[in-house]
Amino acid sequence: MAEDSKPSRRTFLSQLWMGAGLFLSYGTAAFYSLRFLSPRFKASQxxxxxxxxxxxxxxxxxxxxxxxxxxxxxxxxxxxxxxxxxxxxxxxxxxxxxxxxxxxxxxxxxxxxxxxxxxxxxxxxxxxxxxxxxxxxxxxxxxxxxxxx
Ligand code: FES
CATH class of the missing domain: 2.102.10.10 (Rieske [2Fe-2S] iron-sulphur domain)
Known part of the structure; x- marks a missing residue:
């Protein structure tokens, strides 16, 4: 009997949420890293x-x-x-x-x-x-x- 290779809806949604979380985490880290490393991105106060x-x-x-x-x-x-x-x-x-x-x-x-x-x-x-x-x-x-x- 062949197993169903299609992911379940629950698996798909959990992977989607995990991907979105990783994207936001790495995006935030990249934004602040660039801002720290490149002073011209900083707004002068x-x-x-x-x-x-x-x-x-x-x-x-x-x-x-x-x-x-x-x-x-x-x-x-x-x-x-x-x-x-x-x-x-x-x-x-x-x-x-x-x-x-x-x-x-x-x-x-x-x-x-x-x-x-x-x-x-x-x-x-x-x-x-x-x-x-x-x-x-x-x-x-x-x-x-x-x-x-
Ligand atoms: S540096 Fe040339 S006049 Fe001041």
Missing amino acids: PRRILVTSADKLPPGASTTFKDLSGRKIVLVNSGTGFVALSTTCTHLGCTAYWEPDKSHFFCPCHNGYFDVNGNVISGPPPRPLDKFAVFVDENDNVFVEVREA
Whole structure:
């Protein structure tokens, strides 16, 4: 007597559920693995960094700090408000310096000049310095908003 080689309905449904469960498990694992391994799939989150208090940074003064990814940012009191700019020159990536006596940024690599808002005054830089939002709270704490990489 020949056995029936067709799977029963119960066997078929249990295999279908098992396959769906494996697909979801491996799919979820693959999604999070790719997200972990490839930072560009991560949505960058804004984060406010406490830099100083307003009374410690008089007009013309500046302070430099690094964000979580090690990027150098300079916070300047322009006299009319606070400005936060990347110190990385937009020409070839040298470090630009704030010169308080001349109220501009200077990049010594190829004589690039930027105004207090990071706009190019002269030299080869093709665009302004990267700018970051600045917030001052009710206690005069100065925060700079950066994006996590
Ligand atoms: S790298 Fe700054 S001017 Fe060239």
